[in-house]
């Protein structure tokens with residue numbers, strides 16, 4: 570009988586404790602967000618899903634070569650001025666968000682975005698194809714890109730050569746004791 574009343578007492582006190590905590594927080598600003606309607610403001614350098622602006626990319630392959638997990642797939646056809654990019658894809662199943670690709674892209678086309686919620690049912694959906702097949706191929710050669718109206722990165726100004734330091738002309742004057750004066 571005593572245990573029966575002890576259990577009732579414990580149940581009532583634990584409910585009261587819970588209610589006490591709820592009432593204490595009822596007028597406080599919530600720390601949670603109504604995701605996905607409201608989203609957290611992320612720091613500027615947050616590393617979300619890698620994004621490539623295909624209007625700027627010229628298929629130089631630097632990002633693919635530097636990627637430590639080989640998750641960037643670039644394909645092209647032709648050579649020289651005729652070289653055209655046919656595929657640019659990133660496999661986010663393998664990406665480790667190291668940002669090596671973005672830090673070394675000479676056109677600045679590849680960046681770390683603020684996207685982070687790409688939930689999928691099939692892992693194959695995490696291989697992102699960046700090229701739009703309806704837009705055809707993308708020229709890689711700088712001259713061809715200019716001719717076809719594609720974006721090319723501005724040429725960096727060559728640094729001016731530093732002026733040569735003035736060299737001292739050797740003097741004929743020697744100290745008196747070195748002029749071979751006979752004593």
Ligand code: SF4
Pocket residue numbers: 619635636637638639640641659663664665666667668669670671
């Ligand atoms: S962030 Fe790192 S792992 Fe991901 S694509 Fe770029 S280089 Fe590869």
Ligand code: SF4
Pocket residue numbers: 621625626627628629630631632633643673674675676677678679
């Ligand atoms: S380094 Fe930049 S320009 Fe070169 S292929 Fe990668 S994304 Fe394109």
